[in-house]
Amino acid sequence: MPLKFAFPPSVDAQTRLLILGSLPGDASIKQGEYYAHRGNAFWHLVGDMLGEDLRATPYAMRLKRLRVRGVGLWDVIESADRPGSLDAAIRGAELRDLATFTTRLPALAAIAFNGKAAAQHGRGQLTGRPDLTLIDLPSSSGANASLSRDKKAEIWRQLREWIA
Template sequence: MQRKSAFPPSVDEHTRLLILGSLPGDASIRQGEYYAHRGNAFWSLIGDVLGEDLRALPYALRLKRLRARHVGLWDVIESADREGSLDSAIRGAELRDLGAFIARLPSLEAVAFNGRTAALHGRRQIGSRPDLALIDLPSSSGAYASLPREAKRRAWAVLAAHVSG
């Protein structure tokens, strides 16, 4: 089994919505980009929320567009042993200190969890926060195929209330 590490956060002091995944998959780690696997619908789903075709942009511009709309990205797991890319294969997870991290984001109003693993670990770390909307989303991963993309799109649409126009 291989030890895999997450990326640094993509946030700034204006971040209003923080989207947390679990741990980057192999394609993302190889490319050094969040949600790099072709089968992952993240860029399509968040693009629909923002009303922009983010998939057509180079990665650096995608992140810039997210920050311009006050959307940040990070993961709940710092590192873990995992063979392949599935969350179900994660072992020995070292979790982030999300409580301390979000305390440094003065504009934060919502945290969205991309998938069940992110929600499980993230909610446990953040705890009860009446000042934050905590939103569980269906995973954007292509491995989560039991929910059609249109249903995922409808579920992700709730994020629109937390992004800047």
Template structure:
């Protein structure tokens, strides 16, 4: 049976976005719910909540997105669509990438682009190269499937994002 083609969500950004966090492609739980980082095993909302010193995990999804925008944080993915059985990045085939260069050029307040995981970093860095005035930050994946680091070790690295929001 061929893998199903899966598509990403629209960006959650505005003209005041200072920090753009890019994932690879939403997982199956996220696609089913129509929400970024919906799988309960994904630590994204806890990690970004720690960065912002807010409890985002327990808030309704619409409130989470509103709070991120209020704090100048945007979300998107580096892959527009791809074939992928399941949710693992290692299973992605035939990825159609977004035009990140054009996109970040439309965000006048952008100071940093953070890549949530290796797949996002590989594809994102290929597209963005060396952007003057925009820091590129590789983060350990918030996915529960990435267990090479403890949550506390991930948290320590994610906390560096505060530097771009001050």
């Protein structure tokens, strides 16, 4: 099976909200960008939450706009075997050390898990952090068709509480 690796974090000392995915999909890995697949609603959902249209913005500026608003991105899995891009196909996941990493973010108040796999692999590492609000979100992936994009956006808007 092909071993896949995640990206470095997009955070800084002012990160108040950290959005954690599971592991970048093939389109993201190929382009070197978080949430690059056209069918993934991430940039639409986050843009809606911020009140900005991020989809038409160049990628580096998207990350900058998130950081300016106190939002960071990362993934809970460092590497894994996974044919294709579906989280259900992940095998042999090497998890990141979220407990240690989050102590390096002095302003961090909340962590949002983008989908079930991110929550499954990440939540258990943060049980000793009652100072953090942990939020499970429906996956932004196009493969998650159980909710409409409008319903996902309604749920994702709860993150506004933690943005600058």
